[in-house]
Amino acid sequence: MDPVVYFFVLGLAARLLRSDLKLPGVLYESLTIYLLLAIGIKGGVELASHPAGPIAVQVAAALGMGAVLPLIAFPLLRYAGRFDCYNAGAIAAHYGSVSVVTFAVGLAYLAQRNVAYEAYMPLFVAVLEAPGIIVGILLGRMADSGREARWPLLLREVLLGKSIVLLLGGLLIGWLAGPTAIAPVKPFFFDLFKGALCLFLLEMGLIVAARAGDLRKAGAFLLCFGILMPLLAGTIGATVGWLVQLSVGGTTLLATLAASASYIAAPAAVRIALPQANPGLSLAAALGVTFPFNITFGIPVYHAIARFLHT
Amino acid sequence: MDPVVYFFVLGLAARLLRSDLKLPGVLYESLTIYLLLAIGIKGGVELASHPAGPIAVQVAAALGMGAVLPLIAFPLLRYAGRFDCYNAGAIAAHYGSVSVVTFAVGLAYLAQRNVAYEAYMPLFVAVLEAPGIIVGILLGRMADSGREARWPLLLREVLLGKSIVLLLGGLLIGWLAGPTAIAPVKPFFFDLFKGALCLFLLEMGLIVAARAGDLRKAGAFLLCFGILMPLLAGTIGATVGWLVQLSVGGTTLLATLAASASYIAAPAAVRIALPQANPGLSLAAALGVTFPFNITFGIPVYHAIARFLHT
Amino acid sequence: MDPVVYFFVLGLAARLLRSDLKLPGVLYESLTIYLLLAIGIKGGVELASHPAGPIAVQVAAALGMGAVLPLIAFPLLRYAGRFDCYNAGAIAAHYGSVSVVTFAVGLAYLAQRNVAYEAYMPLFVAVLEAPGIIVGILLGRMADSGREARWPLLLREVLLGKSIVLLLGGLLIGWLAGPTAIAPVKPFFFDLFKGALCLFLLEMGLIVAARAGDLRKAGAFLLCFGILMPLLAGTIGATVGWLVQLSVGGTTLLATLAASASYIAAPAAVRIALPQANPGLSLAAALGVTFPFNITFGIPVYHAIARFLHT
Amino acid sequence: MKTHPRKLLVVIAEAALERQLVADVKRLGAQGYTVIDVRGGGARGDRGADWDADRSIQMEVICDDAVAGKIADHIHQSYFEDYAVTVCITEVGVLRPEKF
Amino acid sequence: MKTHPRKLLVVIAEAALERQLVADVKRLGAQGYTVIDVRGGGARGDRGADWDADRSIQMEVICDDAVAGKIADHIHQSYFEDYAVTVCITEVGVLRPEKF
Amino acid sequence: MKTHPRKLLVVIAEAALERQLVADVKRLGAQGYTVIDVRGGGARGDRGADWDADRSIQMEVICDDAVAGKIADHIHQSYFEDYAVTVCITEVGVLRPEKF
Ligand SMILES: Nc1ncnc2c1ncn2[C@@H]1O[C@H](COP(=O)(O)O)[C@@H](O)[C@H]1O
Ligand SMILES: Nc1ncnc2c1ncn2[C@@H]1O[C@H](COP(=O)(O)O)[C@@H](O)[C@H]1O
Ligand SMILES: Nc1ncnc2c1ncn2[C@@H]1O[C@H](COP(=O)(O)O)[C@@H](O)[C@H]1O
Ligand code: NA
Numbered sequence A, B, C: 001m002d003p004v005v006y007f008f009v010l011g012l013a014a015r016l017l018r019s020d021l022k023l024p025g026v027l028y029e030s031l032t033i034y035l036l037l038a039i040g041i042k043g044g045v046e047l048a049s050h051p052a053g054p055i056a057v058q059v060a061a062a063l064g065m066g067a068v069l070p071l072i073a074f075p076l077l078r079y080a081g082r083f084d085c086y087n088a089g090a091i092a093a094h095y096g097s098v099s100v101v102t103f104a105v106g107l108a109y110l111a112q113r114n115v116a117y118e119a120y121m122p123l124f125v126a127v128l129e130a131p132g133i134i135v136g137i138l139l140g141r142m143a144d145s146g147r148e149a150r151w152p153l154l155l156r157e158v159l160l161g162k163s164i165v166l167l168l169g170g171l172l173i174g175w176l177a178g179p180t181a182i183a184p185v186k187p188f189f190f191d192l193f194k195g196a197l198c199l200f201l202l203e204m205g206l207i208v209a210a211r212a213g214d215l216r217k218a219g220a221f222l223l224c225f226g227i228l229m230p231l232l233a234g235t236i237g238a239t240v241g242w243l244v245q246l247s248v249g250g251t252t253l254l255a256t257l258a259a260s261a262s263y264i265a266a267p268a269a270v271r272i273a274l275p276q277a278n279p280g281l282s283l284a285a286a287l288g289v290t291f292p293f294n295i296t297f298g299i300p301v302y303h304a305i306a307r308f309l310h311t
Numbered sequence D, E, F: 001m002k003t004h005p006r007k008l009l010v011v012i013a014e015a016a017l018e019r020q021l022v023a024d025v026k027r028l029g030a031q032g033y034t035v036i037d038v039r040g041g042g043a044r045g046d047r048g049a050d051w052d053a054d055r056s057i058q059m060e061v062i063c064d065d066a067v068a069g070k071i072a073d074h075i076h077q078s079y080f081e082d083y084a085v086t087v088c089i090t091e092v093g094v095l096r097p098e099k100f
């Protein structure tokens, strides 16, 4: 297991043992900003050296996949899980979108095994963030004809949320600057990346443990959903990646993205757009089940699927 | 254009598009402290290897220049701009002092072009911070015989403000420790410098965009002043640098300092010493016009002037 | 003197001159977390390559020493210093425990002189943190039969305080991951260490100067105690280190730990467990006298003692 | 020192509502507002401010009776059902009556 | 807008007491609480929040008279002697009386 | 629980005034004060606390009527004209009357 995961476990253990360990909220915010920018810049630098044509096809496929995933999750939640429209839509929105930190753990996983991947993969993080949220919210609001929708506000909230702005901004900066001009910021944005990720995962462990109560309330269905949905989505993601001719590494990362559930952008957008949904449910599943599952067992599984497809 | 400037533009764009991207205030404060210390230490390490005599002359010249700049800005503001005494003095104080971040962008600009400069230039940042503020405040208070002056308090505020303390402290530490003893802190204070500067400029972009309203209220005169004053001051700075026999790089940096307007030390001091002045005006000019102008067009111009003078 | 100490002096001077320099509280917290984790990880990586037997003996000896130190401090404070039971116990608890930053300055001191030491020394920091606090509190409560003790709560507070969790957690992670897997986080956790320590010491200087008032109230006895107690404890620590066959470097570090007084874990635990004690007294001695003494004069003295014992 | 009676309306709410609440109180006639980052707990569980979804704010608005009533009613209708929100109102005295 | 009278109990205390105070007010019948990080000064000197030992919090509890009395009495007995603690009580109006 | 009537004076002001305000209230007879970092908006525009010049604080002082009056008057004279400052006063009850 990659050592970054140990930090997650340390955070988990500390909180469950009721230690007073706490990371300042501002540190968490700062690390988020750093990780998003760093991932973006890294991807952007590489983007320049790739032909635009094939990438455009891949991006379009990813966009489609992002819009389809909540369409799969929603009926599962609504009919198998017996959630109301609001909660089914809210959870579907979380699973339709992506988790940047899961992606970062995936990067670390591949790096440690020397598996090559398309270096512009961060582009897909940015591309996959929004569609799932928007479709999930649409599904959740179908029943809700009473309230006015305020879509312009909502779209801005989603499309200009900090994750997309920092990822796309970083991509653009990396792309415009190119490898030579980016070199002086390498020690900051590249060399520190994995250490910062460790600190971030420590905090994630603390947060997940603090929400253990939600998990208990969430019930058995959500627990299963939190494991089966990423396996299903990961398989879909791997298949899409394979179809659009990503490498094994790239396919693994696209599968990881598909399998991951958002807990930065989605909760904020859903809270405003689907206030009737209980945020505890989405977060219990996304943070409490799927995130730990993905960073421990999920990523190796997606890697195996990717290798299987490419043989 | 140096990639650090892209980060400024990213911040600008994010806020103007009304993204919810926000850097925690504490991160801004921490980056300020880091940049000031790092600049100071870097300069201090080099100071040891230079003869004190010529530097003393250069410092004296810089001090004089710092005191003269507000004397030029004040009548322009008072008579051409028709500002009252308080506001003219306040704005003159901002332009008399210096902007550390503009200086840092200047350093990055020269480094990218492999232009050598006197490595002890940070000394001038520390030296130039206070005189302009003090003279500007004096000018602003001329009309104001009613209130008691509280100069001791004010001088402490200016001379022991955090920027001077950190810059001079860093210089002293670098000088005392020397290159060998400083080596173990190099990865922290030197290698991360440019990356931290990027993050800082991102925040500057956000702040400048947030104050765009002030800019509209400030009027056309202040807009022009915000561009012409740095060009004038930059020319003066370049001339002084050339007279005291700084290299082309050093001359460029002294011009950059002269042209830059303070937005850390000056606003705090002026707010206490000239409360009647509208802080929105000074900041609109210093932050909203002069800072972006300097980091994009100004620095190359001052570099060109410096080269011209040295041929 | 190691340059890290200059930063302490800078902080001291800035506050005594009443500069407005202030490090955000969150930066202080973040640096604490970083230093603890980094020290732990570094020690853990080395732990793997050492035989467990001798280390177990050394750890047991350290544990015993940690429990004995407050038993020496308490009667001194109670009878020579005429403090009441509560304050004597509280101060004894601070001196029985250890200061991580003093340890870090010791590491820097040895590194600069190329003195080798057992790389698993951080283990002793974790081991020595708790026993002194617990014994000190026990001593302070002897007279206090009225209040119920709430020991379970207190033990959790002490044993699961953030310093022990982060140190032990870091040790465990370093040990599990081993040198190869840790390599990618080296730039973050190892290379930045000394720079982060500088920033931390700057803040320590500011804090110590802010508490200068306490020092004046604390009186002459506490001033002497703050210098003589570390010398005594340092000698004991060096002797123990020599007996359990630590190297000269290791002996110096164990002496430094014995001589150091806690100001992170102890104040928090003592405030809850011995509320009748005046926290100003313990902190005046531990922070105001012993900390500055140790990082300037103490560590070289303990090094000299260690060398003397090993010849 | 002569003071004039006004209301101080205090709203404790999820941080996600900050933008909307600021817009609401301005629209309903408040001439100013103050916001504080807080943590807390209540009917909707503990909100420890550890991360985004758990952050809360406290908004304070000094205003006259009519505006206080309008804001309280609006919050009642718009947010009480779905969000972690608490409202209380105090009598305060102010120096510059025209300001509130 | 009809409001119901309740008490707002404000406790300013050393941050070290936060955990205990939260447990106390819950045990004594408060249905919610809000905590703010503050700095300040008083009889026990200036507490500038520069570092752990100097941090203070302000806890606000809206509750009925009986609970307010119990909490105030408990704080009086448990903390006034040894800790930097300040307590005050205000009359407030609330919209949902069953909540407090 | 017997309480004694006092005033709670609340001052919301630019952060640049913190040092002066602390000195002022001490000089005018307050035996303590509490300061909170806030953001807000009013007649002088929005102050989002994004950076130094935009930061605001809220100072709370519990004191008797006379001191409250003196502080309010002083702030009125010294700061109202040039600074973003808001003041309000509430009736509160305290447990230890000698403390305020
Ligand atoms: N009785 C109370 N006193 C003070 N603050 C409260 C109270 N009840 C709730 N709050 C605050 O309001 C927020 C939302 O309350 P609730 O909707 O009851 O969960 C909580 O997180 C607390 O910060
Ligand atoms: N008169 C007062 N007004 C407002 N806050 C106070 C007052 N007295 C004390 N405090 C707050 O309560 C804390 C503890 O007070 P003390 O026990 O008097 O030192 C102080 O640090 C202040 O934050
Ligand atoms: N009506 C109000 N209610 C609450 N806070 C206010 C009000 N008016 C002003 N403030 C606060 O006081 C600060 C200064 O107010 P002003 O001088 O009106 O700009 C603002 O930034 C707000 O934080
Ligand atoms: Na997904």
Ligand code: NA
Pocket: B069, B094, B095, B096, B097, B098, B099, B233, B257, B258, B259, B260, B261, B262
């Ligand atoms: Na200038």
Ligand code: NA
Pocket: C069, C094, C095, C096, C097, C098, C099, C233, C257, C258, C259, C260, C261, C262
């Ligand atoms: Na010790």
